Amino acid sequence: MSVTATASPPAAASRPGLGRLTVTELKLFIRERVGPIWGVGFPLLLLIIFGSIHSFNKPQKDFGGATTLEIYVPVLIVFSIAILALSALPMVLAGYREKGILRRLQTTPMGPVRLLTAQLAVNFAVTVVMVIVILVVARLGYGVALPKQLAGFAIAVLLAAAALLAVGLFVAATAGSGRAAQAIGTILFFPMMFFAGLWVPIAQMPKLLRYISHGTPLGAAVQALQGAAEGHWPHAQQLLVMAAYAVAFGLAAAKLFRWE
Amino acid sequence: MPAVIEVQNLHKSYGDTVAVDDVSFSVQEGEIFGILGPNGAGKTTTVECVEGLRRPDRGEISVLGLDPQRDRAELTQRLGAQLQDGELPGRLKVGEALALYSSFYRTPADWRALMDTLGLADKSSTRYGKLSGGQKQRLSIALALVGNPRVAVLDELTTGLDPQARRDTWQLIEDVRSRGVTIVLVTHFMEEAERLCDRIALIDTGRVVAVDTPAGLTERVQTEHRIRFQPSVPFDDRLLTSLPDVTSVIHRGDVVVVTGNDNALNAVTSVLARNNIVARQLRVEQASLEDAFVALTGRHPESEQHARESRPGQN
Ligand SMILES: Nc1ncnc2c1ncn2[C@@H]1O[C@H](COP(=O)(O)OP(=O)(O)OP(=O)(O)O)[C@@H](O)[C@H]1O
Ligand SMILES: [Mg+2]
Numbered sequence: 001m002s003v004t005a006t007a008s009p010p011a012a013a014s015r016p017g018l019g020r021l022t023v024t025e026l027k028l029f030i031r032e033r034v035g036p037i038w039g040v041g042f043p044l045l046l047l048i049i050f051g052s053i054h055s056f057n058k059p060q061k062d063f064g065g066a067t068t069l070e071i072y073v074p075v076l077i078v079f080s081i082a083i084l085a086l087s088a089l090p091m092v093l094a095g096y097r098e099k100g101i102l103r104r105l106q107t108t109p110m111g112p113v114r115l116l117t118a119q120l121a122v123n124f125a126v127t128v129v130m131v132i133v134i135l136v137v138a139r140l141g142y143g144v145a146l147p148k149q150l151a152g153f154a155i156a157v158l159l160a161a162a163a164l165l166a167v168g169l170f171v172a173a174t175a176g177s178g179r180a181a182q183a184i185g186t187i188l189f190f191p192m193m194f195f196a197g198l199w200v201p202i203a204q205m206p207k208l209l210r211y212i213s214h215g216t217p218l219g220a221a222v223q224a225l226q227g228a229a230e231g232h233w234p235h236a237q238q239l240l241v242m243a244a245y246a247v248a249f250g251l252a253a254a255k256l257f258r259w260e
Numbered sequence: 261m262p263a264v265i266e267v268q269n270l271h272k273s274y275g276d277t278v279a280v281d282d283v284s285f286s287v288q289e290g291e292i293f294g295i296l297g298p299n300g301a302g303k304t305t306t307v308e309c310v311e312g313l314r315r316p317d318r319g320e321i322s323v324l325g326l327d328p329q330r331d332r333a334e335l336t337q338r339l340g341a342q343l344q345d346g347e348l349p350g351r352l353k354v355g356e357a358l359a360l361y362s363s364f365y366r367t368p369a370d371w372r373a374l375m376d377t378l379g380l381a382d383k384s385s386t387r388y389g390k391l392s393g394g395q396k397q398r399l400s401i402a403l404a405l406v407g408n409p410r411v412a413v414l415d416e417l418t419t420g421l422d423p424q425a426r427r428d429t430w431q432l433i434e435d436v437r438s439r440g441v442t443i444v445l446v447t448h449f450m451e452e453a454e455r456l457c458d459r460i461a462l463i464d465t466g467r468v469v470a471v472d473t474p475a476g477l478t479e480r481v482q483t484e485h486r487i488r489f490q491p492s493v494p495f496d497d498r499l500l501t502s503l504p505d506v507t508s509v510i511h512r513g514d515v516v517v518v519t520g521n522d523n524a525l526n527a528v529t530s531v532l533a534r535n536n537i538v539a540r541q542l543r544v545e546q547a548s549l550e551d552a553f554v555a556l557t558g559r560h561p562e563s564e565q566h567a568r569e570s571r572p573g574q575n
Contacts (some may be wrong), residue, residue, distance in 0.1 A: 017363040024360050031351040100346035107311055107341040108407065109333065110364040141496070 017110055022118040024130055029122050039083040040130050042145065043076040047134060050076075051142035066230070070145075071201050073138050074225030078160055078196050078218045080130050084123050085164035086192070091170040093119065094176030102259040111258050114223075123246035127161045128212050148231030152224070159242040160221035166249035167217070169201060195219040206241040215246040262443045264289045265310060265410055270319035272305050279305040281466035283319075292433065292443045292475075294457030296450075299560045302466040303446045304344050307413050310444070335454060337366055340409030342400050344416050345444075350389030354380055356381065356397055358406055358533045365407035374402045379425070393420045393465055401429065405436060412436065415446040426459040430456055434536045450549045460549075474549050481547045481555040487518040487525055489539035491532070499535065 029035050050056050057066040063071050093116070094100050102112040120229035136143035168185065175181035195209070196202075196218035201208060213219030220241040224234035265287040272280040287293040295303045308314045308323055312328030312335055321328055326335045330395055348357055358375055362368035376397040380497040383391065391399065397420050417433070418426040433456060437443055447453050453460055454474045462469045462477065470477060484507070494526055497509045505527045506520040518528055525544055532539050552559055 017360075017365075020360055022357060027356070028349050028351055096349070099348070100343060103313065104343060104346045104348075104403070106313055107336060107339075107343070108361060108364045109366075111336075111337045113335075143546045202312060 018114055018118065022116060025115070025118045026122045026125070029088070029092075029126070031183060034091065035084055035088040035126065035190075037060060038128065039080050039088060039144070040133070042083070043080040043130070043134065044137065046069055046079070047073070047076055047137060048141070050140065057142060057243055063201070066226075067144075068201075069138070069142055070229065071197075071203075071226065073134065073144055074222045074229065075197050075201075077131055077133055077134055077157065077225060078164075078221050079193060079198065080134070081157075081164050081221075082127060082160050082192055082196075082218060084167035086171065086189050087120045087122055087182060088184045089119060089165060090181035092141060093172035094167070094175045094181035095174075097244050097258065097260065100179050100260070104249065106259055116169070116257075124158075124161055124164055127157065131157050145229075147225075147229045151227040152233045153228035155239070156224035156228055156242075157232050159239055159246065160225075162219040163221070163242040163245035163249070169253035169257070170249040173253040177205040184260070191218060194220045196222045216239060217242050240249060261288070262288065264291075264324055264495065265293075265444065266320070266322045267306070267310065268320040270306060270309060270321065271317045272302075272309060272386055273317055274313060278466055280309070280316075283461075283463065283466065283468050285461045285468060285471055287442060287444060289442055290437065290440055291458045292437055292445060292456050294453045294460040295463060295471075296453050296460050296478065296553065297463035298557055299424040300465075301463045301557075303463055304415055306463070307341075307415055307444060307446055308343075309321045310339055311413055312336075314343075333449055336520055337407065338410045340412045342404035342412070342414040342417065346400065347396070348388040348399070350387060352388050353385050354391070355384035357399065361403050367408050369408040370407050371402070371406050374406060377435075378402050379428065383432075394422060394425050398425065398429070401432070407494065411442045411444070413444045413446075417445055417447060418449065418452060440512050444522055450553065451468045454549050462553065464559075469556045476526070477552040477556070478547050478549055481552045484519050485524055486543070486545040487542070488515055488531060489513050489527060489542040490517055492538035492540060495532075495535065495537055499531055500528060503531065 003252050003253075017126075022160055040216070050072055056072070059065045059067055060071075096115070102115065105112045105115055112238055135144075135146055139146055167188065170182050171181055171188070194200075195213040195216040197205070197213070202219060202222060204215060214237070220238040224238040224242075227234055227238075263286040265285075267286065268284050270280050271278075283302070283306055285293075285328045295306065297303050305314065309319075310323060310328060312332050315329055323335060324338055328335055352360075355505070358371035362371040371506065372381075375384060378401060379404065380395065380398055383395060388396065388399070391497050399420070401414065401417065404414060414433075417509040418429050419428060427465065430452065433443060433445070445452075445456060457474060459471060459473055460477060461471045470480070499520055500506050503524070504522070505523040506518055508519050510517045518524060518545075520527070529542075
């Protein structure tokens, strides 16, 4: 029998493994292509298209003097978060379950919970990089000012990502297969993006829709981001809405998640 | 010798399906212990309880003195498991998978050496999705061993391997055992069980039918020997039926089939020799592990060729 076996606590040995696991998941994320293309490439392409439309660069009375492009930068940011959280994440996790990868991890010291951690870390990291890229391209390419309330902007981004990733985890927890997860994620994507103002800016929505939008995670996110861009600290209500989604769906996902 | 795995009165049901209905056995240190039985017998369920993947409804399990449920974290360091089915991400490369999984353990094996031994060295940068079925299986075996486990539980070790790969894998398992690792092997292949296992638990419909050495199992059903040959000249059957060790003599075309006890062969050959009869193509059929399997479970084991064809039709 092995004598070294009880020498060190298991957690100490698995920490380097967690780093490698996260790096491996990042590589797979890139190789999988859905995330990079739709979550990063597509919003950037939209930014470039919108930026090239002459009228989008003119201040609008409806937007209190902001340009249409300035209004759309936060929408594109949440678009990217929504793709990552509602499409890429559930598909990957439900696929892992379907293929027995989560069960295989259950037989190792790493365990499947840490795989979820690694996946969330990858998605947060990609979100942060993507936000920076969008802000820099908008600034350098089209003269959109950087957010004036930077800390508020960062907090809104992280809360929006947390809320949406929690919803994505919930979808992964309840969907039977990778394909089902992707279908559910797509069905959720469109109404969420509608209320985030992808088609009609929130400011121009009829009162009822605007009211609903405030209660959706991405509606609240876009409002908070737009406010922070203009220099205001996000409203407590906006942050609370996002935090509530993050906690409620996170807990539900934790309760319902099946490893097989 | 201390018991490395101790299973006592294990019960496990899935809803109305009773998968394991009172299974007990113990595995000694350094042993290769086989679990043999027809489809749906409860083999996978049993070993998954041992691995801690499933919570038993009733019964006691101890592995290296650990409780698979309570001491999961420690057990995963010391027990390597190959699951019956389980894939990897299609875009993960072989070398990456081994490096990743070896990083999970306190004292991992050298994954490059393992990759060599399993004939995967030239596949190091091939994606999992591009591997053949047998290569995937070999990777799965490698992942079960990469943590340098004290106990390895291998479910359907060589299913899907070609005969050469199967022999190589047997050799690997023997090497692993010679390093003192205790091995539990779930298998359908009699040849595999006969070649590798020190002892076998024969399981049928969730119960242990017998636990014995391969030879011990075959002895249980070895009541008669059958001797076949082509005589060079016709002869009177009474020549043989008069022998006390012979129970019957039948003709099948040119071939004579004699049944009798384990002395029959001696008696028959000497009588034939005395009468100048040459026994051409003389063959003695003994009970095999397969006969034991059939006799003890009342079912035919899946042979390799039949495995795929017969599965859909079974109930
Ligand atoms: N997850 C599950 N849910 C419900 N029933 C199950 C489950 N897993 C196995 N069973 C049932 O339990 C019984 C035993 O299954 P098990 O997989 O343990 O058999 P096995 O001996 O490994 O069979 P095989 O040789 O085909 O691999 C079968 O009747 C099977 O249908
Ligand atoms: Mg099985």
